[in-house]
Structures are given as structure tokens and as C-alpha cells.
Amino acid sequence: MRYEELADVPCSITRPLVIFGDRWTLLILKYSFAGVRRFNAFQSTMGISRSRLRDRLDRLIDHEILVKRPAADGAYEEYRLTEKGHAIYPILMAIRDWGDTYMAPDGPPVEYRHRGCEGEAHAHLTCDHCAAEVTARDIDPQAGPGITPRRELDD
Incomplete structure (x- = not known):
């Protein structure tokens, strides 16, 4: 299957x-949440080629995850997270939790503290019905309304 065809998989x-x-x-998104907004800042922070960075930023804009707009002073354009982009934060936090657990032998390199109480933020899965915390062992995948029955090969 070609990379572009993944969008058609239900x-x-x-x-x-x-x-x-x-x-x-994912690194562009990580730095976006950290406040990086300018093309040159992404490029110098990440060490990514300009053409690859342009491609990834354009893809995030095309998917309405980032928006490009003039900066407050109008001197340059900046990339800002949209509402759809902000919804990605729990994904990054889940990756961070996994990395802290399995790839940080000396402990977490960064702690993500809640401004209101100084507790640490973590990603958790909960049931939307009973609010119980769940793991993969508690999940039973079932067909949803967005899946279509596969046609038989001889149809």
C-alpha cells in the first residue's frame, strides 16, 4: 500500500x-506547543532542511492543524496551532509518558507541571460511560458507523 492510500483505509x-x-x-508539533512560530526558528531549532520543513508545514496547514498568519508586528509570518492542532496535545503527552517510562533511564528530561497546582500532567484513557481508567486489556474493538462492509472479490 502506498503512503497516500492510507487516507482511504477505514x-x-x-x-x-x-x-x-x-x-x-511530530517535532514541529512539539515545538509549536513550546511556542515556536517562525519558519527560521523551526529550521534552526530542528536542523531540518528548508524544503522538508516547508513540506511538513504545508501539510499541517492543508489539514488545518496549523494556520499561517502575519505576526502581531507584521514583520514576518508565523505558524499558529488551530483548535484542531491543540486537540493533538494528548497524543504528544501519551508519547512523552511512554518515553519517560521506557526511554529515560535517568528520569524524565522535562516535567510537565499543571500551572494551577504544580501536579504533573499525564495522558490517561477513561471510559466515557463509567469514567473508569482503561487499558488495552479492557477494550473490545467493534465496528462503528464509519465502516463499510467489504465487497466480495467476485462482485
Whole structure:
């Protein structure tokens, strides 16, 4: 299957890979949440080629995750997270939690503290019905309204 064809797969885990399927896109998002907004700042911070950065930024704009607009002083353009972009934060926090657990032998390199109480933020899965915390062992995937029956090969 070609990379572009992933968008046609009726799976809400597979489809986003068209957008997030490489390290550069996730790093752009990480730095966007950290306040990086200018093209040159992304480029110098990440060490990414200008053409690759342009491609990834354009993809995030095309998918309405980032928006490009003039800066407050009008001297340059900046990239800002949209509402759809802000909805990605729990994904990054889940990756960070996994990295802290399995790839940080000396402890977390950064702690993400709640401004209101100084507690640490973590990603958690909960049931929308009973509010219980769930893991993969508690989940039973079932067909949803967005799946279409596969046609038989001889149809």
C-alpha cells in the first residue's frame, strides 16, 4: 500500500499516519506547543532542511492543524496551532509518558507541571460511560458507523 492510500483505509488510527507518519511532523508539533512560530526558528531549532520543513508545514496547514498568519508586528509570518492542532496535545503527552517510562533511564528530561497546582500532567484513557481508567486489556474493538462492509472479490 502506498503512503497516500492510507487516507482511504477505514481506520482512525491508520488515517492520521498520512499527517503524522514521520518524526519531523511530530517535532514541529512539539515545538509549536513550546511556542515556536517562525519558519527560521523551526529550521534552526530542528536542523531540518528548508524544503522538508516547508513540506511538513504545508501539510499541517492543508489539514488545518496549523494556520499561517502575519505576526502581531507584521514583520514576518508565523505558524499558529488551530483548535484542531491543540486537540493533538494528548497524543504528544501519551508519547512523552511512554518515553519517560521506557526511554529515560535517568528520569524524565522535562516535567510537565499543571500551572494551577504544580501536579504533573499525564495522558490517561477513561471510559466515557463509567469514567473508569482503561487499558488495552479492557477494550473490545467493534465496528462503528464509519465502516463499510467489504465487497466480495467476485462482485
